[in-house]
Amino acid sequence: MLRVEEITVRYGALTAVSDVDIEVADGEVVALLGPSGCGKSTLLRAVAGLERPAAGVVRWDGVDLGRTPVHRRGFGLVFQDGQLFPHRDVAGNVAFGLRMRGVAKGERVARVGELLEMVGLAGYGARRVTELSGGEQQRVALARALAPRPRLLLLDEPLSALDRALRENLALDLSRVLRSAGTTALLVTHDHDEAFTLADRVAVMRGGRISQVGRPDEVWRRPVDEETARFLGCGIVVDAEVTAGRVTCEFGAVGLPWAPDGDVRLGLRPTGLRVGGGPVEGTVTARVHRRDHVRLVVDTGTRVVDAVAGVAGAPEVGAAVRLALDPDGLAILG
Amino acid sequence: MILAAALPLGFLAVFFVWPVAAIIRLGFTGGGVGAVLADADTWDLVVFTLGQAAASTLVALVAGLPVAFLLARCALPGTGFVRAAILVPFVLPTVVVGLAFRSLLPDGGVAAIVLANAFFNVAVVARTVAGLWSHVDRRAEDAARALGASRLRTFTSITLPALTPAIGSAAAVVFLFCATSFGVVLLLGGARHRTLETEIYLRTVELLDLPGAAALSLLQLAAVVAALVAGAVARRRRETSMRLRGRAETARRPVGGEWAVVAVAYAVVALLLVPIGSLVLRSLSTKDGWGLDGYRALAGTGYRGSLQVSGVDAAINSVRVATDATLLALLLGVVASVVLVTLGRARSRLVEAMDTALMLPLGVSAVTVGFGYLITLDALPGDLRTSAALVPLAQALVVTPLVIRMVLPVLRSIDDRLRQAAATLGASPWRVWREVDIPLAGRSFLAATAFAYVVALGEFGATSFLVRPDTATLPVVIGRLVSRPGELNNQMAYAACTLLMLVTVAIVMLVDCLRVGSVGEF
Numbered sequence: 001m002l003r004v005e006e007i008t009v010r011y012g013a014l015t016a017v018s019d020v021d022i023e024v025a026d027g028e029v030v031a032l033l034g035p036s037g038c039g040k041s042t043l044l045r046a047v048a049g050l051e052r053p054a055a056g057v058v059r060w061d062g063v064d065l066g067r068t069p070v071h072r073r074g075f076g077l078v079f080q081d082g083q084l085f086p087h088r089d090v091a092g093n094v095a096f097g098l099r100m101r102g103v104a105k106g107e108r109v110a111r112v113g114e115l116l117e118m119v120g121l122a123g124y125g126a127r128r129v130t131e132l133s134g135g136e137q138q139r140v141a142l143a144r145a146l147a148p149r150p151r152l153l154l155l156d157e158p159l160s161a162l163d164r165a166l167r168e169n170l171a172l173d174l175s176r177v178l179r180s181a182g183t184t185a186l187l188v189t190h191d192h193d194e195a196f197t198l199a200d201r202v203a204v205m206r207g208g209r210i211s212q213v214g215r216p217d218e219v220w221r222r223p224v225d226e227e228t229a230r231f232l233g234c235g236i237v238v239d240a241e242v243t244a245g246r247v248t249c250e251f252g253a254v255g256l257p258w259a260p261d262g263d264v265r266l267g268l269r270p271t272g273l274r275v276g277g278g279p280v281e282g283t284v285t286a287r288v289h290r291r292d293h294v295r296l297v298v299d300t301g302t303r304v305v306d307a308v309a310g311v312a313g314a315p316e317v318g319a320a321v322r323l324a325l326d327p328d329g330l331a332i333l334g
Numbered sequence: 335m336i337l338a339a340a341l342p343l344g345f346l347a348v349f350f351v352w353p354v355a356a357i358i359r360l361g362f363t364g365g366g367v368g369a370v371l372a373d374a375d376t377w378d379l380v381v382f383t384l385g386q387a388a389a390s391t392l393v394a395l396v397a398g399l400p401v402a403f404l405l406a407r408c409a410l411p412g413t414g415f416v417r418a419a420i421l422v423p424f425v426l427p428t429v430v431v432g433l434a435f436r437s438l439l440p441d442g443g444v445a446a447i448v449l450a451n452a453f454f455n456v457a458v459v460a461r462t463v464a465g466l467w468s469h470v471d472r473r474a475e476d477a478a479r480a481l482g483a484s485r486l487r488t489f490t491s492i493t494l495p496a497l498t499p500a501i502g503s504a505a506a507v508v509f510l511f512c513a514t515s516f517g518v519v520l521l522l523g524g525a526r527h528r529t530l531e532t533e534i535y536l537r538t539v540e541l542l543d544l545p546g547a548a549a550l551s552l553l554q555l556a557a558v559v560a561a562l563v564a565g566a567v568a569r570r571r572r573e574t575s576m577r578l579r580g581r582a583e584t585a586r587r588p589v590g591g592e593w594a595v596v597a598v599a600y601a602v603v604a605l606l607l608v609p610i611g612s613l614v615l616r617s618l619s620t621k622d623g624w625g626l627d628g629y630r631a632l633a634g635t636g637y638r639g640s641l642q643v644s645g646v647d648a649a650i651n652s653v654r655v656a657t658d659a660t661l662l663a664l665l666l667g668v669v670a671s672v673v674l675v676t677l678g679r680a681r682s683r684l685v686e687a688m689d690t691a692l693m694l695p696l697g698v699s700a701v702t703v704g705f706g707y708l709i710t711l712d713a714l715p716g717d718l719r720t721s722a723a724l725v726p727l728a729q730a731l732v733v734t735p736l737v738i739r740m741v742l743p744v745l746r747s748i749d750d751r752l753r754q755a756a757a758t759l760g761a762s763p764w765r766v767w768r769e770v771d772i773p774l775a776g777r778s779f780l781a782a783t784a785f786a787y788v789v790a791l792g793e794f795g796a797t798s799f800l801v802r803p804d805t806a807t808l809p810v811v812i813g814r815l816v817s818r819p820g821e822l823n824n825q826m827a828y829a830a831c832t833l834l835m836l837v838t839v840a841i842v843m844l845v846d847c848l849r850v851g852s853v854g855e856f
Contacts, residue, residue, distance in 0.1 A: 050754055070757040071765075077758035083751045087773045096769070100760035141755075148760060 001025050002047065002152055002186065007056035009042050016042040018208040019056070024152065024186055029178055031187045031195035034205035035231060040188045043205070044154050047186060049073050060151065071100070076145030080157040082137040084129040090116070090140050091125035097148035115143040118177055135166045142174065146181065153178075153185040159194055171197045192232060196220065204228050221258065221331055223267065229333055234267030235306050237333065247330070252279045254325040256332070265333040270295060270306035272329030275315060280323045284315050298323060339677075342670035342692065342734070349731050350695050353706020354555065360709060361548035370549035380553065383529040386444065386519075387512035390451035394508050395501070397452060397602045398459025404599035405460060406467035408592075409585040416603055417461075421842050422835075423606055424457035425785070427792025427809045428517025430831040433816060434609035435522055437616045437828070442522045450518045455508040456606060462507075466500035467493075468585065485591055502564070507696075510561045514554065514699040516795040517809070521816065530554045531699050535799070538705050551702040558698055610835065617828035621821065628825030632833075641811055642803040645830055652807040652834075655797075656790035659729035663786045666730065667737025668779065672767075674738075675745045689742075696735040704728060704799030722805060728796040733786040740785060744778040745771060781845045788841045792834065808834055 002024040009017040017039040024030045032040040045051040047058055049070040058065045065073055076097070084093050094112045103111070116122050119139040124132075129140060138158060145153060158174065159167045175198050178185055189195050195202050196216040203213045204223075212224040223229035226237050240249035242264055245257040249266050251273060273280075275296070282300035289295075294314035296307045298321060307323050315321050361367050370376050401420060405413055423431065435450040436442060474496070478488045516531045523532065530550050537547040588596050620627045632645030643651070670692055677685050695703070707724060748771065756766045772779070794809045801810055808830055815827040 048754075048758055050757075069762075070754070071760050071762050073758075074760070075758060077755060079751050079755065083749060083755045085752065085756075085770065096756070096761075097759035100765065144755075144759065150758075154758075 001061055002184070003059040003062075004043070004047060005057045005059065007043065007046055007058065008054045009039070009046050009051050010054045016208055017046065017053075020205075020208075020210050022203055022210060022213070024184055026184055027182045028200045029183070029185045029187060029198055031189055031199035031202045032205055032210075033189055033192065033195040033202050036190055038205045039208040040190075040205045041156055044156055044186060044188045047152075048075055048077050048154050074148075074151045075154055076148070076150030076152070077154045078138070078141050078145045078156065078158045081161050082129075082134075082141040084132075084137055084140055084144070086130055088129070089125065090121070090127045090129060090132070093129060093140055094125075094143045094147050096144060101148055103148075111147055112143075115147050118146075118180075119143045120173065134162050135170055138162065138170065139173075142177065146177070146183070151184065153183050155185060155187040157189055158187070160189070160191065167191075167194070174198060192220075204231065206231070223331055223333055226265065226267075226333060229267040229331055232267075232331070233269045234272075234331055235270060236268045236303070238266050238268070240264050240266035242332075247325075247332075249325075250280075251323060252325050254327050254330070256327050256330060259332050267331035267333055268305070268325075269329040269331070271308050272326055273298075273305060273307035273323045274326045274329075275307060275309040275321050276324040278322050278324030282321060282323065284317050284319050284321055287314065287317055296321075338669055339673045339688075342666045342673070343688070345666055345731075345734075346691065346695070349707075349727055350698075350703065353703060353710045354551075354698060356710045357548045357551045357702060357706045358555070360545060361552040363545075367549045367552065370546055370553075376550070376553075379528060379530055379533055379550075382527065383513055383531070383554075384557070386447055386451070386527075386529065387509050387515075389448045390455070390512040390515075391505055391509045393448060393452035394455040394459050394512075395505060397605075398456045398504070399463060399501075400595050400599040401456065401460035401602055402463035402467055403592075403595050405464035407585055408588050408596060410587070410596070416599070418843055419603055420457040420460055420606060421845075422610070422839050423453050424455070425788040425792065425838050425842060426454075426610075427812075427831075427834055427838075428454075428515065428794045429521060429809045429812045429816075430613070430792065430835055431609070432518045432521030433812065433827060433831050434613040435518070436816075437612045438609055442524060442527075444527060446522045447519055447527060450522060450609075451512040451515050453606065453609060454515075454518075455511055456602065458508050458511070459501075459504045462504040463497055463500045467497055470496050506561050506564045510558060510696070513557060513561070516699065516701055517813065521813070531701055531795075534699070534705065535701050538701075538708075539799075544709070547705060551699070551705065554699055554702065558694075613828060613835065614832050617825070617832040620825065626829075627822070628827075628829030629833075631822055631826040632829055641806070641814060643806055643811065645808075645811065645826060648806050648808045648811040648830075649833070651805050652791055652809070655725050655729065655807055656787055656793075658723075658726035659733060659790040659793075660783060660787045662726060662730040663733040663737050663790070664779070664783055666734045667782065667786075668741055670734070671738055671742040671745050672771075674742060692738055693735050695731045700728070700732055700793070700795030701799055703731060704796040707800060724800050725797055725805075725807070728800055729790045729793045732793055732796060733790050736789060737782045737786050740782040741775065741778055744775045748774050784841045784845045788838050792838065 004020060004022045007017055007020045008015065020043060022030070032043060034040045042051060046053050049065065049068065060073075085096065088096070091112050094115055095108050098108045098111060112125060113122070116124055119142055121136060121139050121143070124136070129137065132140065142158070159170055162170060171194055178198065187195070187198055199216060201213060202216050202219045203210050204219060205211070206227065211228050212219055214222075220232065223232050223234070229237060238249050238251070240247050242256065242259045242261050244261065245255060245259060246253055247256045247259055247264070247266060251268070280300055282298040282305070284296050285299050285304070286297040287294055289311070292311065293308045294311055296309055296315070298305050298307050305323070309315060401416065404410070405417060431450050431454060435446045435453070439446040470493070475488050475492050478492045479485070483491065513529075514531050515529070516535070519527065519529050519532050520535070523529070528536070530553060534547045534550045534554070537543040537550070617628050618624050618626070635641040635644050641648075674685050674689060707728065711724070753766050753770050756770050757763070761769055792809055794813065797807055798810045798813055801807060806814070812827045812830050815823040815830070
């Protein structure tokens with residue numbers, strides 16, 4: 001089990017990570033989610049031993065790793081852009097960690113084959129890594145990091161350098177690989193989808209601190225404050241009242257069974273307002289086609305809000321529409 | 335890491351800073367500085383030294399830029415040959431070049447000195463400028479052309495400003511080399527044309543005027559530091575201001591007027607080969623037509639025993655000394671490069687200072703250093719001054735900066751995360767170095783070794799100052815032979831030069847086969 005206690009990392013006068021605590025249980029996948037520059041990668045590097053913390057302790061199963069150098073920690077690391085060894089073929093890259101541990105040749109070959117199979121690259125062993133596509137390179141990087149059976153796998157924006165379709169495919173594959181191997185992993189990402197697809201728990205980071213930790217659905221529905229809510233996609237935050245699982249605000253009312261009673265702050269994602277028969281009226285000022293819906297900007301006279309409509313029969317710019325709340329796009333703060 | 339940094343810096347301190355500091359002190363305490371500065375002859379020397387260096391730099395620039403264009407922008411067959419051919423003059427021993435120009439222009443004089451100095455340094459200009467030129471985005475030029483600029487106008491208003499940092503940096507280095515050039519001036523200038531460098535040598539060796547020599551060394555040091563600082567400023571601008579592109583995108587077949595530039599470049603290359611050819615011819619000509627008398631004479635000690643060693647023994651001495659110097663320089667250069675790379679990310683100020691300090695020996699005259707050894711190293715145990723180890727030490731000092739200049743850029747270009755990836759996979763720091771750095775930079779280590787070996791083999795300035803007559807190296811023997819009367823001595827010198835040159839060319843070709851891009855970039 002990984003336990004990070006009150007870690008602070010400084011670069012000169014800049015404090016990149018400030019007094020952070022976090023735990024990763026055996027077999028658990030935790031995502032550090034935050035905008036770029038929030039210190040999440042620095043925290044990951046401190047766990048790996050690549051940055052020396054100014055204060056705080058990194059423990060594995062209770063043992064302080066402060067004096068354990070990078071290569072003795074037994075933590076695997078996958079970079080955003082692979083960082084495969086250009087002078088070795090695919091098999092040579094995957095076998096690298098096994099060689100460092102003095103694993104016998106026969107066993108090494110078997111393990112490399114097993115891992116290439118697992119990441120969907122069976123038979124690629126003799127290829128040059130420079131000939132691989134970006135997605136294939138990331139698969140090799142993952143196989144390379146997993147080959148020596150690391151105690152903890154660290155993933156630094158593992159999918160960010162890939163294009164969208166590939167990213168979604170690989171996210172599912174990565175999730176399958178992590179679960180099937182029972183890997184303990186700490187993942188850094190700025191992409192909500194990636195975090196929620198892969199992680200058992202999500203830690204939201206901001207300005208070098210962790211603002212919230214919880215299960216993905218918890219964090220998604222109950223962001224701790226307005227800034228976290230905005231980072232998680234809530235474009236508007238309004239006052240609302242919940243009574244008996246029904247939330248009421250200026251955009252109308254809708255059933256929200258998990259919401260606590262009382263006065264609350266309500267966050268609306270673009271999907272929180274749908275074109276339909278609601279109480280609010282407005283004029284469409286812009287529209288953009290997305291893959292499975294149409295995003296609209298609607299001027300209600302008092303506010304300009306984001307909303308969505310189905311692809312079929314979506315209103316044109318200038319059309320008058322009525323908006324209704326959609327519970328899937330709502331979050332309650334605090 | 336601190337221990338590793340101590341090795342090259344300690345070497346620099348003992349075998350460079352200390353001797354040079356001693357010279358400075360001698361210059362001030364001996365009353366030499368005042369007397370020398372008041373002497374009108376001194377200022378004639380300074381003017382001539384700087385004047386010939388400026389003229390040589392100008393010639394090298396004019397000759398080098400067309401070659402840089404050819405190397406950087408032209409996709410033509412044979413550029414590989416040009417790349418290797420222009421490197422040959424740069425690594426030729428200075429005495430060989432001096433002698434080659436003496437065989438071409440027997441009357442010597444200022445023109446011969448300027449041409450010979452420029453001859454050396456065309457490669458520095460061409461390779462340094464081409465290094466940048468091949469990475470400069472061609473689309474800015476295309477945009478200027480599309481906006482109505484002529485080809486010439488595009489060159490002067492777009493290309494030339496982009497190349498200014500490289501040209502400035504190359505010019506500073508060339509100026510430095512020319513201002514401290516020793517063998518060439520000694521051989522071609524004789525008693526008539528003297529520079530600070532040769533005057534220091536003459537005052538020390540012939541007139542025994544140590545304070546005067548020290549004062550002159552001081553003057554030279556001031557000029558060198560100024561030139562180095564100018565070069566460092568130019569380098570920094572290059573590193574920060576360029577948006578660079580891969581080489582393949584920028585090279586293409588020349589069109590229209592560009593062929594004229596290409597023709598000039600080829601003419602420069604041909605001219606570079608003339609002194610070399612002349613040397614070979616002279617080595618083969620005797621009183622009675624063609625013959626191998628000079629080569630046969632290498633087995634002996636010259637006309638009426640002009641030497642204390644035979645030519646063959648001198649060659650063996652050269653090989654032995656150069657091997658020791660190369661191994662030492664490689665150790666120091668690689669360790670220094672690793673330290674600079676490792677510290678590089680965290681402490682850029684410190685690294686920049688160390689980088690420049692390690693380049694200093696490149697510019698400070700070898701004669702000054704050799705002279706400094708004579709007045710300091712008796713303080714060390716074992717009296718190094720009479721030890722055979724002194725010459726390899728001095729040569730290593732001269733060669734180490736070149737090793738660093740070749741190894742450092744390659745190590746810097748390796749993404750640090752590659753090393754971190756290896757570390758997280760269980761590789762210790764030593765293992766990371768073996769598994770990542772050495773395989774990726776291996777060819778540049780080999781090239782640096784070969785290059786260092788060639789330069790050490792031809793080193794003349796410091797060696798001629800320090801070596802004992804009975805352990806003389808080949809360049810020293812050549813210098814001695816041409817200063818003695820007797821036709822046989824001349825022939826022998828030409829023959830020795832030709833042999834030295836052949837070894838040099840063979841090694842340079844070998845280096846070029848390794849296809850390391852950064853050879854000789856400053």
